[in-house]
Amino acid sequence: MTVRTRFAPSPSGQLHVGNAWAAFFNWLYARHEAGRFVLRIEDTDQSRSTDESIRSIISDFRWLGIDWDEGPDVGGPFGPYRQTERAALYREHAQRLLDSGRAYYCYCTPDELAAERAAAQASGRPYRYSGRCRNLSAAEREAFIREGRPPTIRLRVDRTEPIVVPDLILGTVRFEPAALDDAILMRSDGSALYNFANVIDDHLMEITHIIRANEHLSNTPKQQLVYDAFEWSMPYVAHLPLILGPDRRKLSKRHGETSLDAYRRQGYLPEALLNFFALLGWHPEEGREIYSVNELIAKFRIEDLGKASPMFDAAKLSWINGLYLRELIATDPQRVVDVCLSSLQRAGLIGPAVAEADRTYVQRVIEVLGDRLKVGADIVTAGDFFFSDTATYEPAAVDQYLRDPAALEVLARLRDRVAAVDELDRDSADRIVRQLAADLGIHGRAIIHPTRVALTGRTTGPGLFELMGVLGKARVVQRLGRAVTAL
RNA sequence: GGCCCCAUCGUCUAGCCCGGUCUAGGACAUGGCCCUCUCAAGGCCAAGACGCGGGUUCGAAUCCCGCUGGGGCUACCA
Numbered sequence: 238m239t240v241r242t243r244f245a246p247s248p249s250g251q252l253h254v255g256n257a258w259a260a261f262f263n264w265l266y267a268r269h270e271a272g273r274f275v276l277r278i279e280d281t282d283q284s285r286s287t288d289e290s291i292r293s294i295i296s297d298f299r300w301l302g303i304d305w306d307e308g309p310d311v312g313g314p315f316g317p318y319r320q321t322e323r324a325a326l327y328r329e330h331a332q333r334l335l336d337s338g339r340a341y342y343c344y345c346t347p348d349e350l351a352a353e354r355a356a357a358q359a360s361g362r363p364y365r366y367s368g369r370c371r372n373l374s375a376a377e378r379e380a381f382i383r384e385g386r387p388p389t390i391r392l393r394v395d396r397t398e399p400i401v402v403p404d405l406i407l408g409t410v411r412f413e414p415a416a417l418d419d420a421i422l423m424r425s426d427g428s429a430l431y432n433f434a435n436v437i438d439d440h441l442m443e444i445t446h447i448i449r450a451n452e453h454l455s456n457t458p459k460q461q462l463v464y465d466a467f468e469w470s471m472p473y474v475a476h477l478p479l480i481l482g483p484d485r486r487k488l489s490k491r492h493g494e495t496s497l498d499a500y501r502r503q504g505y506l507p508e509a510l511l512n513f514f515a516l517l518g519w520h521p522e523e524g525r526e527i528y529s530v531n532e533l534i535a536k537f538r539i540e541d542l543g544k545a546s547p548m549f550d551a552a553k554l555s556w557i558n559g560l561y562l563r564e565l566i567a568t569d570p571q572r573v574v575d576v577c578l579s580s581l582q583r584a585g586l587i588g589p590a591v592a593e594a595d596r597t598y599v600q601r602v603i604e605v606l607g608d609r610l611k612v613g614a615d616i617v618t619a620g621d622f623f624f625s626d627t628a629t630y631e632p633a634a635v636d637q638y639l640r641d642p643a644a645l646e647v648l649a650r651l652r653d654r655v656a657a658v659d660e661l662d663r664d665s666a667d668r669i670v671r672q673l674a675a676d677l678g679i680h681g682r683a684i685i686h687p688t689r690v691a692l693t694g695r696t697t698g699p700g701l702f703e704l705m706g707v708l709g710k711a712r713v714v715q716r717l718g719r720a721v722t723a724l
Numbered sequence: 725g726g727c728c729c730c731a732u733c734g735u736c737u738a739g740c741c742c743g744g745u746c747u748a749g750g751a752c753a754u755g756g757c758c759c760u761c762u763c764a765a766g767g768c769c770a771a772g773a774c775g776c777g778g779g780u781u782c783g784a785a786u787c788c789c790g791c792u793g794g795g796g797c798u799a800c801c802a
Contacts, residue, residue: 245802246802247801247802249801249802279802281802282801284801345800346800347799350800351799358725362725362726363726363727363798364798389800407729407730410728410729411728412727416726416727416798421800423800424800426800431801432802451728451730451795451796452797453796453802454728454729454796454797455727455728455729455796455797455798456797456802458728478796479729479795481794481795483735486794486795487795487796513736516736516737517737518736518737519737520736520750523737523738523739523749524749524751525750525751526750526752543737544729544730544731545730546729546731546794546796547736547737548735548736550735550752550753552735552753553735553752553753555752556751556752556753559765606764607764607765608764608765609763609764609765619764670761682762684761685761686761688761689761695762696763697762697763697764698762698763699762699763699764700761700762700763
């Protein structure tokens with residue numbers, strides 16, 4: 238049997254990291270088993286769905302490197318892969334249940350149902366649909382139709398035995414049918430509800446394994462009833478714990494950035510993100526933290542997934558990304574340039590038109606900044622002075638190194654010596670500074686620290702000689718001069 | 725409220741299924757030291773956890789029960 242997994246987002250906004258995480262495990266499993274991974278768009282709630290959202294979700298997955306064998310854009314033998322295009326299928330299946338007596342028309346209005354619910358709540362009882370429309374006489378039905386009430390279609394639930402869900406992560410979970418009522422399958426406008434469309438699609442698309450978030454666990458018995466009504470068998474299910482925010486609540490916008498796109502924009506690398514995802518709720522093997530995607534595919538097992546909810550640890554993600562970034566600087570600097578370039582452009586430090594010389598310069602800056610970069614956007618905070626002459630001086634840095642007239646005198650001399658040289662690179666900067674220190678009989682530090690502040694506005698940063706080499710003669714002379722005259 | 729899920733360092737986790745090898749291992753973060761022109765990075769070291777209470781057993785982080793705590797769901801949303 239070919240393993241078929243799927244990810245079925247509702248396109249009502251940007252892809253959330255929690256959803257990307259769940260999608261990743263479905264994808265890993267399909268790849269591990271040499272199966273098929275399906276992307277299905279669940280847009281039956283048209284009021285919340287947008288095409289823009291579909292485009293951004295697809296774009297985010299492409300960026301992550303998660304690909305699908307069947308989906309709305311690539312097609313496949315079980316299409317269409319967008320639920321709005323499958324409406325006829327749902328109606329047809331609802332009709333089958335109507336014909337077999339497993340479902341019935343319900344003429345209750347939303348207001349009437351809300352009243353039932355409120356009454357149940359007021360008396361402290363759990364709400365269940367009363368079943369008023371279960372056995373309507375022909376005359377009663379006629380009356381409702383004459384009133385112009387559009388009906389929903391409900392599942393007739395008569396089950397009395399517990400529903401037992403064998404979950405691949407959680408083990409056996411039992412649900413008492415007493416809590417279940419006659420669920421609505423089709424809205425009064427003729428569209429399908431999630432728990433109905435989802436089941437039909439998973440069955441028709443021959444999905445074998447469903448790995449999804451724990452918030453769907455309580456939907457599972459409801460879906461089981463639909464499978465039963467059709468006499469279909471339910472795929473294997475595995476419920477993932479929920480990713481938590483720092484306050485131990487379900488990760489949401491309240492916790493800051495939760496869209497995958499936000500991480501992309503900040504200059505995180507997809508491979509680092511996937512590595513981080515893998516470590517949330519899973520641990521491929523003891524004593525190792527870094528895994529290539531291929532290793533993850535090779536090692537993935539659903540049974541190894543954890544039950545407890547992990548907290549999204551941004552610090553660890555940052556550490557992992559830093560490792561990947563450092564590695565990339567050595568192996569594929571052009572990719573790092575691409576990542577940093579978009580951050581620089583977003584910050585307005587580089588214009589939209591990028592010349593080859595700009596790329597070369599950015600690459601030199603990256604090499605000098607080196608492991609000070611954790612994410613692409615760090616080039617803006619750690620290296621803005623490479624791209625702007627107006628980067629501001631930190632007051633504390635000025636107080637510490639540029640208040641002393643003697644220090645300014647040293648800077649003036651350094652400026653003159655740099656100005657006298659043909660070209661400034663790392664080695665000549667090194668020679669000039671050391672020679673000046675020797676000539677003045679002072680320690681190198683006494684030159685290095687004030688110079689760094691004069692050049693960058695701060696006390697921390699890359700090695701001074703590398704820094705000077707990248708800035709070049711003209712800028713160094715200009716900035717030293719500015720420090721001497723302005724302070 | 726009802727139903728369901730979960731529970732090892734601050735965080736991610738290994739160990740749990742198949743009790744002893746656990747004075748509970750690793751990683752991130754934190755603190756210290758080293759390296760060093762600063763900051764990073766790197767190296768070394770330190771501190772830091774089996775939620776509580778009952779069982780079962782010669783022996784429990786590991787098995788059972790209860791409690792507590794946290795979370796999710798409870799729509800003509802997904």
